[in-house]
Amino acid sequence: MSGKKLTVTFFGQNHLRPDWKVDVDTDDFASFFSELESELGRFDIGLARSTNHSVTIDINSYADLLNSVRVSSPADGITSQCVGHIIGKSQNLDLKEDIRRALHRVAFAPETIAPEEHNRRVCHNCGCGC
DSSP states (O other): OOSOEEEEEEEEEEESSGGGOOOTTSHHHHHHHHHHHHHHHTTTOEEEEEEEEEEEEEESSHHHHHHTEEEEEGGGTEEEEEHHHHHOSOSSOOHHHHHHHHHHHHHHOGGGSOOOGGGOSSOOSSSSOO
């Protein structure tokens, strides 16, 4: 595979409330990622999954859960942006759906993702207001 490569990184999670606990180490999530790999692979886009337990996010809400999942795409200059930043508001509070939306946006329309605060030097006409 010579095309774009995306990486999804899961940070460590400190669950302060049980209602936002999602186990990403299940067979169900492994199957979900296999499906995403196949889906994106048709467009010559590679997908990797990693964990980083040296960074821990306190999970108090669904927004915190989204913050604990990061997407990187070096070819697009996207380094470790949280899923929430990429997709904005979650429509259904479904982590798999939101990860898929984020990956599709990074893969196919990275110019529509607002730059992180420290990278907002020039407007890139995506409508983000920078």
